[in-house]
Amino acid sequence: MCESCRGDGGSFFSHRRIGGTTDGIFLVSTIVFIINMLDDNTKPVPPSATGEHAGATNGRLQEEHKDMAVSKAHHGAEERDAKQKNGTRSAQKQRTGDEQYFTANPQSADVRRERKVTLRGYEATVQTSNGVFSGNRVDLGTSVLLRHAPMPPQQGTGLDLGCGWGPIALALGFESPDLDIWAIDINERAVDLTAENAKSNGLEHVHAVTSDAVPADLTFDVIWSNPPIRIGKDALHELLMAWLPRLNPGGAAYLVVQKNLGSDSLIPWLAQALGDGYSVSKYASSKGYRVIEVLRQA
Structure with missing residues (x-):
């Protein structure tokens, strides 16, 4: 920055004359940079970029849905396995009960x-x-x-x-x-x-x-x-x-x-x-x- 820009009360935009080619180019480049930064927060995303972003988002959503479906299927299988095991235990318990009352010679192991x-x-x-x-x-x-x-x-x-x-x-x-x-x-x-x-x-x-x-x-x-x-x-x-x-x-x-x-x-x-x-x-x-x-x- 030029020395005049640092003066008391000096403003970046207060100069009436650009001191030289280098200073002028620097000033113009800086202004363009600031304007571009401000515009980037408000200007629309190019259609191609929007499409890419949407595609990426949809891809992530599809992956998440796929993961949820796999997880749900996994939990469903676990629930079915648990029910099957409970049913097997109930059946075994019932068979033991039948042996208690109806069977002259129980088939279960005689574990004293x-x-x-x-x-x-x-x-x-x-x-x-x-x-x-x-x-x-x-x-x-x-x-x-x-x-x-x-x-x-x-x-x-x-x-x-x-x-x-x-x-x-x-x-x-x-x-x-x-x-x-x-x-x-x-x-x-x-x-x-x-x-x-x-x-x-x-x-x-x-x-x-x-x-x-x-x-x-x-x-x-x-x-x-x-x-x-x-x-x-x-x-x-x-x-x-x-x-x-x-x-x-x-x-x-x-x-x-x-x-x-x-x-x-x-x-x-x-x-x-x-x-x-x-x-x-x-x-x-x-x-x-x-x-x-x-x-x-x-």
Whole structure:
């Protein structure tokens, strides 16, 4: 910049005369540069540039849409895989449930597990396995029955109908050492587990067998049961009517049934099916379960 441009109050545009060719060219070039900078912010983009920009933008949008589509397809596949896996687990669970109730010889691996349990205040170490009812723990329904059923008779004959791995039979055995107890189940693995658990806990008066091994003329003073509700109404009714009439006069049965699986409707049905000489009523309720009492008049 020329010296005169730096004077007091001097302005870049205040000169009346350009001092020389070089200064003039510099001044003109600078003015053109500034004007171009100002124009660049307002002048329209050439059509070719607009097309290139739009093409680039569209290209990016297409790529983004493609990525979104791929991501959506990926997540959709993941959801389908998850549903398929859940369905497989449900089917496997249902098959295990079917084995618990319907299968004499379960096909699942017989993997024994040792458990420490408390049955009506008695500590026991037991073996459980796959393919039997509640093979990992004492189920909630059985816990409700053991908590609320009254003291069993000290002598006579007792029945655990549908014994699983044996928690009810063991509880009866602990409380009544002189009671002759029969534990029955269609599932041979369950019967074996109950027999082993009774023996290992010193309960020699517990007999674990399949139902066809019970003497036909044997009757019972007490029956405790968590019956297999999920076998279906007709099969359940047939099972109960095969064993409840074998109560001795003055005998009592205590059944635990989940409320939402028909416990309240089962009470009047049993009363009608058993007929005169029996009384059927709700004995206790807890945690969504009913304990049903069946008494045979003396």
